[in-house]
Amino acid sequence: MQGKSNENLRCDCSIVHQDIVERVQVKMPPEEMLYDLAELFKVFGDSTRIKIIWALFEEEMCVCDIAYLLNMTQSAISHQLRVLKQARLVKPRRDGKNIYYSLDDQHIEEIFNQGLNHINE
Amino acid sequence: MQGKSNENLRCDCSIVHQDIVERVQVKMPPEEMLYDLAELFKVFGDSTRIKIIWALFEEEMCVCDIAYLLNMTQSAISHQLRVLKQARLVKPRRDGKNIYYSLDDQHIEEIFNQGLNHINE
DNA sequence: ATATCAATTGAGCATCTATTCATATGTTCA
DNA sequence: TGAACATATGAATAGATGCTCAATTGATAT
Structure with a gap:
């Protein structure tokens, strides 16, 4: 025992x-x-945030553009960007009335790629 | 416009x-x-599941052992193992009354390491 | 100043989730 | 067969989460 x-x-x-x-x-x-x-990982565990991050892999975008791209309200996107910002995954840059967001981390892409490896095996 | x-x-x-x-x-x-x-990533986004996976990095364990290690009920662990099993992250092996779980994926460790890189930078 | 526009913020709400509790399943051994 | 044990499962519940809506902030331009 x-x-x-x-x-x-x-x-x-x-x-x-x-x-x-x-x-x-x-x-x-x-x-x-x-x-x-x-x-x-909780931050990555939402498809809206995944889409935002993936979009930002390509280039920086303003809130409005992301909302348009994902066909969601600008408010919803802004809420999600706040989550991503708090996790230090994206960073904002103001240019006039627009605020452009870009990725703030080099590891994200590698994490995503390994995740896809799991899915696709 | x-x-x-x-x-x-x-x-x-x-x-x-x-x-x-x-x-x-x-x-x-x-x-x-x-x-x-x-x-x-949603599956990784829970500290109980993270702990289970990390434990299984070391070696396979039965449900009872994991519950003891994490000081949680066996039922709670079993529920979480089901989630991990459905995500094809762990696999069970029966030995008498015990069921031993082990990792079923090679990418997990790399994903975790990149995650830690982000946290520790 | 005031109007306009982009973005943020907070409250409210519906949905999802992790755990608990009780019960069922499946195995071993007497 | 039946007792004992390890695990699984289903219902219930408290807490978290993502979106909407309305209001606010901050910047530009007339």
Whole structure:
């Protein structure tokens, strides 16, 4: 009988492979890092944002252009750009009345390509 | 005056950079592909699933072990494994009463590494 | 100043999601 | 066969999320 000694654990299994768990445990990155990673992927986990990013692979665009391209309201796009901006994935540049957005990260394209590799295999 | 000719568009801007939009438009991958990509990242966009995957980087584990490692109920883990299984990211192997899960994809680690590059820059 | 236009912002709402709880399935062993 | 255990599954629920609508901010030009 191993596991769940006196600690308040939520797993109710009676037998745990203690050796395996401990080996894995020491390899796990800090909680916060894994949380941040999930937050980043959450940003990628929406097709509107994916489309925006993909469009910006090509060249910078203003909010209005993106809304037109995706046939969505400018408000919806603006909300999504805020999410992308907070994740440091895009950056704005003002030019008169327009605000042009461009990609602010070099890793995105590689991440997307690997994602497509998974989908297409 | 460009844009929104007779089509039923949702963008209410009066001036759209038609040339830019058209150039980007032809470069955009098919809608379905972008949707699938978002679906994949959605799976990565949860810290519980991130933790499960990271644990499985090390070695295969049974449901019970994962629950113990992450201090969560076995039911919660099982639900999440189902999501990962449907996304073809993990695969099960039965051994007696236990079901051992392991990673079913080579691209995941690269995707995660690029994600961490973004976070740590 | 005032009108106009692009973009942002906040509230409201419908939808989705992760977990919990209870129950079912499937395997082993006596 | 039946008891014990590991896992899966379905319903219920609280919290998150993406869009809409209305109002606001900020810039330009007359």
